[in-house]
Amino acid sequence: MITSSRKKEHLDICCNENIVAGRAGFDDVRLVHNALPECNMDAVDLGVRFLDHQLKAPVFIAAMTGGHPDTKQVNATLATAAEEFGLAMGVGSQRAALENPEMEDSFTIVRERAPHAFLCGNLGIIQLRDKGAEWADKAVEMIDAQALCIHLNPLQEAIQPEGDHDSAGCLDALRELCSSCRYPVIVKETGCGISRECARQVLAAGASAIDVGGLGGTSWAAVEQFRAENPMQQALGLHFADWGIPTAVSVSEASRAGGPVIATGGLNSGTDIAKAIALGASLGGMALALLQPAMDGYESLCDKIHQIQTEIRVSCYLTGSRNPSELKNVRKYITGITGEMLQYEE
Numbered sequence: 001m002i003t004s005s006r007k008k009e010h011l012d013i014c015c016n017e018n019i020v021a022g023r024a025g026f027d028d029v030r031l032v033h034n035a036l037p038e039c040n041m042d043a044v045d046l047g048v049r050f051l052d053h054q055l056k057a058p059v060f061i062a063a064m065t066g067g068h069p070d071t072k073q074v075n076a077t078l079a080t081a082a083e084e085f086g087l088a089m090g091v092g093s094q095r096a097a098l099e100n101p102e103m104e105d106s107f108t109i110v111r112e113r114a115p116h117a118f119l120c121g122n123l124g125i126i127q128l129r130d131k132g133a134e135w136a137d138k139a140v141e142m143i144d145a146q147a148l149c150i151h152l153n154p155l156q157e158a159i160q161p162e163g164d165h166d167s168a169g170c171l172d173a174l175r176e177l178c179s180s181c182r183y184p185v186i187v188k189e190t191g192c193g194i195s196r197e198c199a200r201q202v203l204a205a206g207a208s209a210i211d212v213g214g215l216g217g218t219s220w221a222a223v224e225q226f227r228a229e230n231p232m233q234q235a236l237g238l239h240f241a242d243w244g245i246p247t248a249v250s251v252s253e254a255s256r257a258g259g260p261v262i263a264t265g266g267l268n269s270g271t272d273i274a275k276a277i278a279l280g281a282s283l284g285g286m287a288l289a290l291l292q293p294a295m296d297g298y299e300s301l302c303d304k305i306h307q308i309q310t311e312i313r314v315s316c317y318l319t320g321s322r323n324p325s326e327l328k329n330v331r332k333y334i335t336g337i338t339g340e341m342l343q344y345e346e
Contacts, residue, residue: 051147
């Protein structure tokens with residue numbers, strides 16, 4: 001029950017504390033305005049294909065929660081929206097339910113509410129290394145997922161009181177899973193970003209896509225700082241709260257490695273998603289930006305998603321893009337720290 005209790009603590013902290021750190025970098029990105037769009041805004045088609053699945057919009061409801069009875073309703077609300085809007089959705093780490101089957105219904109509710117949605121399971125790479133592909137398969141089967149996210153969270157593990165500080169053997173475990181499983185594997189970071197070097201490693205290991213999980217959104221070092229009772233651990237969490245690669249930079253770097261990219265980490269609007277796509281992403285993912293609306297109720301969540309979709313549509317129109325894919329060809333200005341960091345790309 002330790003893992004389950006931790007999931008509830010994480011959810012409470014994310015809802016009630018300031019755990020956002022760093023800058024995602026999208027305020028440094030400006031898409032070039034097209035004063036003669038030569039397209040019909042109302043005819044902009046937001047649909048995209050991702051890992052051979054058709055989605056109605058390039059919006060990914062990113063991994064948030066699960067693994068405690070109090071998280072079931074949040075997942076139910078998010079999944080209902082994923083089904084209605086035709087979006088992809090990820091669940092939080094399924095470790096708690098794999099350790100204790102009594103927690104499974106906080107995850108299985110997602111497929112019950114979203115029978116046709118593209119769902120992604122979630123397992124930590126440390127658990128994959130220690131438990132093997134059997135746990136990965138069980139995570140996928142639990143929610144009848146179309147893909148499995150393997151999350152990387154070395155910073156959180158370094159700060160977390162119960163954290164595992166040994167990452168040796170993780171790349172080999174990923175390679176073994178990708179060579180044997182029958183579902184796509186998405187490798188995701190959880191707030192510190194994925195560099196071009198790491199992107200190349202995981203794609204070479206057989207991963208089908210990358211979720212950059214960059215700096216600028218939820219900082220799990222900050223979350224663990226609130227959980228820590230030891231003053232030294234609290235100080236460590238505060239010190240490393242803004243560690244990582246800004247999401248905009250990570251998207252640009254990871255997309256050059258050659259595989260599909262999901263942009264998560266500090267995206268707060270449909271315009272942020274449009275900018276992420278212009279930088280090379282296939283989808284833009286949101287977690288914290290959707291969590292409070294989901295907690296407020298289904299109508300509030302639907303209003304938020306409608307707003308996000310409208311912002312994507314208008315961004316497409318104002319750049320002369322008839323669909324999100326055409327955003328990749330839009331010229332952009334990149335200034336500030338983001339522009340400086342991208343100068344160092346190969």
